[in-house]
């Protein structure tokens with residue numbers, strides 16, 4: 299149920315490369331798209347190299363997978379950390395309901411608590427209007443009922459952000475990762491890599507953060523040297539490293555190429571241009587890539603997180619978000635602001651520095667953690 303990635307077989311027919319791209323010589327047909335993942339399972343085992351891939355199923359419905367006990371246990375531990383991280387927000391929302399009547403004072407207290415939690419004016423207004431409607435139609439008479447209705451309203455607001463990262467439709471699936479300095483890009487890439495490798499996916503990392511000498515070593519800490527390769531070039535051109543990595547990923551039949559970029563402040567225009575250039579050359583190496591452009595956000599950034607989402611989305615066209623550090627002093631409400639103003643899917647949430655501290659985003663869980 300709580301699978302980390304959604305695995306899909308490759309699309310029926312690979313999209314033809316546009317004429318503009320440096321296509322392979324006409325005589326040489328493109329290699330058949332090959333996925334290591336069984337289309338019948340999100341966590342298929344890697345078949346032997348020369349075994350033909352299983353026939354793709356028309357539209358594979360996600361199989362009803364029971365959460366294995368170990369996985370469920372890990373998730374509940376993770377959820378505990380998320381709740382602890384968001385405790386301050388939870389406490390102030392909960393406090394509004396203590397000995398409360400359903401009256402204007404309650405709504406005012408909730409408004410203050412939501413604004414304090416970085417929910418932002420628009421999402422707060424939306425939530426309170428929605429809550430009043432729910433209270434009316436359910437004919438609630440107790441403040442405790444209103445609390446449940448608020449959790450429902452938050453979960454419904456956040457639900458459009460729930461989406462799985464899909465792996466396997468392209469070989470390789472090229473994922474570009476951006477974000478400001480210290481947001482947690484390299485750490486999150488490390489965790490993702492480890493999860494992918496554990497599932498049998500072959501991963502190639504592009505250390506396009508060529509400014510930081512330690513970036514490669516940092517990635518290697520996470521990477522299992524047997525299943526993960528790294529393309530790097532210290533002091534080199536980030537776009538060139540990314541281009542090489544995508545080409546190498548194609549040539550070596552990797553399942554996933556992850557491009558780690560340097561931290562950039564969205565206000566520094568020339569630096570945003572560099573990210574655009576990386577995206578452009580990745581696309582030149584593989585006309586369907588990048589398949590995902592992820593923004594990593596430090597959960598402690600508050601309302602500025604929304605500004606980052608907007609700026610990076612306008613420059614790069616984001617496909618997903620990773621929110622990190624929700625274990626610290628983060629307030630969490632900014633996800634509501636994102637849902638209301640720039641609803642880009644949240645693929646993963648980080649609550650610490652360990653592998654198991656990265657998990658998939660579930661709206662209902664998050665709403666509950668936010669409510670304390």
Ligand SMILES: Nc1nc2c(ncn2[C@@H]2O[C@H](COP(=O)(O)OP(=O)(O)O)[C@@H](O)[C@H]2O)c(=O)[nH]1
Pocket residue numbers: 477478479480481482483484485486561594622623624625626648649650651655
């Ligand atoms: N507490 C906490 N720390 C994190 C999390 N994710 C990353 N970090 C830490 O944040 C710091 C910056 O991370 P890094 O991945 O190097 O950021 P980058 O500059 O975006 O690549 C490191 O010390 C990480 O250990 C998280 O979810 N929780």
Ligand SMILES: [Mg+2]
Pocket residue numbers: 483484485507513559561
């Ligand atoms: Mg980094």
